[in-house]
Amino acid sequence: MHEMSLCEGVLHIIEREAQTQGFGRVKTVWLEIGALAGVEPEAMRFCFDAVMRGSLADGAGLEIIAAPGVAWCLPCGKNVAVSQLYDVCPNCGSHQLQIVGGDQMRIKELEVE
Amino acid sequence: MCGVCGCGEGLNHSHEHEHDPQHGHAHEHRHAHAHSHSQHHHHHEHALGPEHAHAPGLTPARMVQIEQDILSANNRYADDNRRYFGERGMLALNLVSSPGSGKTMLLTETILRLKDELNIAVIEGDQQTARDADRIRATGVPAVQINTGKGCHLDAHRVGHALESLNLPEKSLLFIENVGNLVCPSAFDLGEAHKVVILSVTEGEDKPIKYPDMFHAADLMILNKTDLLPYLDFDVEQCIRYAKQVNPKIRVLQLSAKTGEGMDNWLKWLRAELDLQGIGYA
Numbered sequence: 001m002h003e004m005s006l007c008e009g010v011l012h013i014i015e016r017e018a019q020t021q022g023f024g025r026v027k028t029v030w031l032e033i034g035a036l037a038g039v040e041p042e043a044m045r046f047c048f049d050a051v052m053r054g055s056l057a058d059g060a061g062l063e064i065i066a067a068p069g070v071a072w073c074l075p076c077g078k079n080v081a082v083s084q085l086y087d088v089c090p091n092c093g094s095h096q097l098q099i100v101g102g103d104q105m106r107i108k109e110l111e112v113e
Numbered sequence: 114m115c116g117v118c119g120c121g122e123g124l125n126h127s128h129e130h131e132h133d134p135q136h137g138h139a140h141e142h143r144h145a146h147a148h149s150h151s152q153h154h155h156h157h158e159h160a161l162g163p164e165h166a167h168a169p170g171l172t173p174a175r176m177v178q179i180e181q182d183i184l185s186a187n188n189r190y191a192d193d194n195r196r197y198f199g200e201r202g203m204l205a206l207n208l209v210s211s212p213g214s215g216k217t218m219l220l221t222e223t224i225l226r227l228k229d230e231l232n233i234a235v236i237e238g239d240q241q242t243a244r245d246a247d248r249i250r251a252t253g254v255p256a257v258q259i260n261t262g263k264g265c266h267l268d269a270h271r272v273g274h275a276l277e278s279l280n281l282p283e284k285s286l287l288f289i290e291n292v293g294n295l296v297c298p299s300a301f302d303l304g305e306a307h308k309v310v311i312l313s314v315t316e317g318e319d320k321p322i323k324y325p326d327m328f329h330a331a332d333l334m335i336l337n338k339t340d341l342l343p344y345l346d347f348d349v350e351q352c353i354r355y356a357k358q359v360n361p362k363i364r365v366l367q368l369s370a371k372t373g374e375g376m377d378n379w380l381k382w383l384r385a386e387l388d389l390q391g392i393g394y395a
């Protein structure tokens with residue numbers, strides 16, 4: 001359940017931004033979570049509500065934007081779509097894949113007041 | 114308690130990372146109100162009217178772009194730790210596994226073989242007890258216990274505090290024994306040179322594809338408890354194939370912490386990696 005720490009990381013960033021950007025309440029939080037980031041969206045939602053309780057984002061909505069997994073295949077010399085870290089290249093069957101997208105977990109934007 | 118971060122550590126530490134202007138403690142950033150908002154981020158107002166024209170009790174909503182990695186705070190602490198290790202020519206290894214793989218036994222056996230030759234210390238991550246740290250201290254090397262409570266992994270900030278209290282000599286070998294958990298620690302960079310994943314042969318050969326994140330993040334896999342192979346139907350070749358499927362670059366060592374079989378190669382790897390740290394490349 002590292003989703004709990006991730007949500008604490010989100011709250012930490014929000015609190016800091018509230019100081020620098022001058023907002024008091026957060027209504028909605030948009031996160032971008034890659035398919036290969038090892039994050040369970042359902043666990044994230046569960047932890048999000050618990051971690052935000054009593055904070056300036058108490059009761060805020062959580063929007064999760066899914067980002068697809070992309071890997072660079074060495075034999076093919078191009079990017080291919082993958083959905084798991086153990087996937088093989090869909091073109092050539094190689095394991096020589098380097099993840100180039102879909103491992104991110106980012107906070108994108110906030111709706112605040 | 115650490116007054117900078119309120120993190121519960123009771124040390125007179127210098128908190129090296131507090132000088133980092135990016136370090137995310139909200140109270141350090143109050144001055145930022147003096148700047149225009151646009152210096153930080155681009156705002157696009159929504160249809161709710163200008164933000165300064167609000168009537169009492171009615172605050173207009175607006176969108177704020179943030180675009181930050183959720184792990185950015187952890188990663189900055191990890192960079193501090195990495196710099197600390199680099200400046201001292203230290204080798205730090207982050208040992209990860211499921212519970213009971215034999216991490217602590219591997220450590221105690223390793224320490225007994227190397228402690229006359231090298232400076233060694235251990236940071237022990239444990240949810241509740243100090244048992245593992247006690248086992249390490251019994252070998253005669255310093256160990257710091259980090260109780261994570263409900264937390265299922267170590268983070269770079271707490272490791273940084275542990276480093277302050279250890280105050281290790283140059284060229285030390287530092288083992289960080291993470292919480293027994295094959296999922297969560299994979300996401301948290303501690304500033305280590307390598308994650309080393311320990312898998313025991315009693316766990317089944319499909320662990321690398323069941324927990325791909327960890328095997329993807331590790332540079333070395335240690336297959337422990339090989340003394341038990343005659344009694345099991347664990348397929349070593351298949352296990353290694355799975356691990357390389359997840360991470361083509363992963364290296365594999367097979368050993369038994371209990372009988373000592375295969376330990377020599379592990380000790381050679383440790384000495385070689387520690388030598389590499391001593392080169393002092395930028």
Ligand SMILES: Nc1nc2c(ncn2[C@@H]2O[C@H](COP(=O)(O)OP(=O)(O)OP(=O)(O)O)[C@@H](O)[C@H]2O)c(=O)[nH]1
Binds near residue numbers: 219245338368372
């Ligand atoms: N047969 C055999 N048993 C081993 C070996 N290494 C460790 N063990 C046993 O495995 C059990 C667990 O070992 P520990 O060293 O406590 O494992 P750990 O990974 O530190 O456990 P946690 O701290 O709970 O995650 C103990 O009973 C050890 O004696 C080995 O190489 N062979």
Ligand SMILES: [Zn+2]
Binds near residue numbers: 003296
């Ligand atoms: Zn967890």
Ligand SMILES: [Zn+2]
Binds near residue numbers: 074075077091
């Ligand atoms: Zn290919």
Ligand SMILES: [Zn+2]
Binds near residue numbers: 115274
């Ligand atoms: Zn601190």
